Amino acid sequence: MSSIASLAPRQRVLVAVSLLAVIAIGGGLYIWAKRGAMSVTTNAAADASTGGGDESGVGILLDLAKTSVSEKRLVAPAGSNAYEFYLSVLQLDPQNKVALDQLRESFPSASGEVERAINDNNLDEAQRELSLLREFDSTNYILSLLGGKLDAQRQIQIRQDEARAAAMQSQPQSAGNGSML
Numbered sequence: 638m639s640s641i642a643s644l645a646p647r648q649r650v651l652v653a654v655s656l657l658a659v660i661a662i663g664g665g666l667y668i669w670a671k672r673g674a675m676s677v678t679t680n681a682a683a684d685a686s687t688g689g690g691d692e693s694g695v696g697i698l699l700d701l702a703k704t705s706v707s708e709k710r711l712v713a714p715a716g717s718n719a720y721e722f723y724l725s726v727l728q729l730d731p732q733n734k735v736a737l738d739q740l741r742e743s744f745p746s747a748s749g750e751v752e753r754a755i756n757d758n759n760l761d762e763a764q765r766e767l768s769l770l771r772e773f774d775s776t777n778y779i780l781s782l783l784g785g786k787l788d789a790q791r792q793i794q795i796r797q798d799e800a801r802a803a804a805m806q807s808q809p810q811s812a813g814n815g816s817m818l
Contacts, residue, residue, distance in 0.1 A: 698726045699735055706739070711747040712766040713754075720747060720769050740773050748779050755787050760794065763787055 702722035705711070710718045719739070726736040747770055754763035767787060771780055 695726050695729050695733065698722050698729070702726070702736070702739065706743060711743055712750050712769055713762065715765060718769075719743060720773070724769070724772055744770070744774070744777075744779075748783060751783050752786070755783065755790050758790065758794065760787060760791055 699722075702719045705717065705719035705722060712718050712720050715721075720743075723736040723740050726733050730736075747766075751763055751766045751770065754760075754766060763783075764787060767780060767783055770777075774780065
């Protein structure tokens with residue numbers, strides 16, 4: 638009984654110290670967050686007075702897109718291509734003339750890249766690229782044709798895989814039959 642009585646004050650001290658630590662950490666986080674909010678407000682006010690803000694983001698995205706076009710990265714690789722950058726610009730500024738013009742201008746080359754991916758049997762990448770082009774112009778007949786070609790190529794690949802599987806299944810059976818004779 639004396640050991641339980643002697644632990645109780647230690648536990649109380651431990652709980653009190655833990656609570657003080659939590660309060661101190663929480664207060665520090667509150668002050669840090671408050672200062673961060675003030676600096677964001679200050680930066681937003683500075684951007685508004687200088688004409689920055691979304692415009693600078695649009696400018697950066699347009700520069701990235703222009704670089705991607707010059708490096709012939711229209712729809713690939715994922716996450717770093719001209720179409721994704723231009724579509725991001727349109728999310729910030731839906732009427733951005735530069736982005737709209739560049740997407741229209743690069744469409745024939747971009748759709749050619751999708752067709753190459755289909756022809757190279759890189760069907761998952763072709764699907765991703767086709768979806769990217771559809772974000773810009775979902776009613777374009779060329780994309781409908783490419784979608785049909787992609788579906789047909791998938792069916793061909795499925796039939797080839799089934800034929801290979803059937804051939805693999807028949808080989809062990811014929812080898813087994815030959816050894817029994």
